[in-house]
Amino acid sequence: MNITCLTLFPEMFPGFLGYSLAGKAMKENLFSLRAVNIRDYATDAYKTVDDVPFGGSAGMLMKADVLDAAIKANYTSGPLIYMSPRGQTLTQKRVVELAHEENVTIICGRFEGIDERILQSWPIEEISIGDFVLSGGEPAALTMLDAVIRYIPHVLGNADSLAEESFANGLLEYPQYTRPQVWNGLSVPDVLVSGHHKNIENWRKEQSIQLTKERRPDLWKAYEASQQKKG
Numbered sequence: 001m002n003i004t005c006l007t008l009f010p011e012m013f014p015g016f017l018g019y020s021l022a023g024k025a026m027k028e029n030l031f032s033l034r035a036v037n038i039r040d041y042a043t044d045a046y047k048t049v050d051d052v053p054f055g056g057s058a059g060m061l062m063k064a065d066v067l068d069a070a071i072k073a074n075y076t077s078g079p080l081i082y083m084s085p086r087g088q089t090l091t092q093k094r095v096v097e098l099a100h101e102e103n104v105t106i107i108c109g110r111f112e113g114i115d116e117r118i119l120q121s122w123p124i125e126e127i128s129i130g131d132f133v134l135s136g137g138e139p140a141a142l143t144m145l146d147a148v149i150r151y152i153p154h155v156l157g158n159a160d161s162l163a164e165e166s167f168a169n170g171l172l173e174y175p176q177y178t179r180p181q182v183w184n185g186l187s188v189p190d191v192l193v194s195g196h197h198k199n200i201e202n203w204r205k206e207q208s209i210q211l212t213k214e215r216r217p218d219l220w221k222a223y224e225a226s227q228q229k230k231g
């Protein structure tokens with residue numbers, strides 16, 4: 001996968017993606033990450049990238065002409081994403097789809113965002129990472145990419161772990177334990193040390209269901225509906 005991030009802060013990349021799982025995957029060329037400085041496409045002597053909003057309001061906006069030039073010079077094919085609090089909230093489903101794209105281009109906003117005409121002129125998908133406002137699109141892009149990179153084939157040594165995770169099957173993940181078997185007066189549930197695979201599987205499913213019902217009634221409702229559909 002070839003990832004291009006259009007940003008006013010290219011030095012923020014690869015950031016934490018240079019470490020651990022993603023860092024190893026990048027070294028192994030399982031994906032490439034290019035950060036392009038939008039400011040390089042400004043044409044005036046001051047390299048201006050922002051201006052005041054028409055109609056007046058607080059803050060500045062990223063200029064359409066400069067951003068358009070940056071997109072034209074760097075976008076080839078595949079999803080063109082603008083990280084935006086107004087976008088569709090990122091889901092695991094979209095994460096998995098993105099992981100199978102050959103090219104992904106991401107626009108990181110700054111200031112009060114970008115001129116609306118960019119969104120009218122390009123086939124842009126707006127993606128939010130949650131109902132809160134960050135000061136820039138870079139941390140949002142890095143967060144989304146962290147989730148996506150895990151799903152690029154061969155990045156995770158044991159792909160089975162993806163199938164068991166929260167959201168993979170529409171439920172939250174069950175509780176997990178490792179050694180020592182008794183810690184701080186707390187024992188690991190007996191079933192997990194029973195060696196009985198079917199009972200372990202059932203226990204995990206029950207725990208997943210219970211947690212999802214308690215913590216995420218919205219997810220539980222969607223899960224129930226999907227099970228009914230399956231018949």
Ligand SMILES: C[S@@+](CC[C@H](N)C(=O)[O-])C[C@H]1O[C@@H](n2cnc3c(N)ncnc32)[C@H](O)[C@@H]1O
Nearest residue numbers: 083084085109112113128129133134136137140
């Ligand atoms: C200060 S924010 C602009 C917020 C905008 N004025 C609004 O109210 O919707 C600057 C940039 O941060 C990024 N950003 C902020 N919150 C985000 C979120 N929840 N998800 C994705 N990107 C976000 C966007 O790229 C945005 O252009």
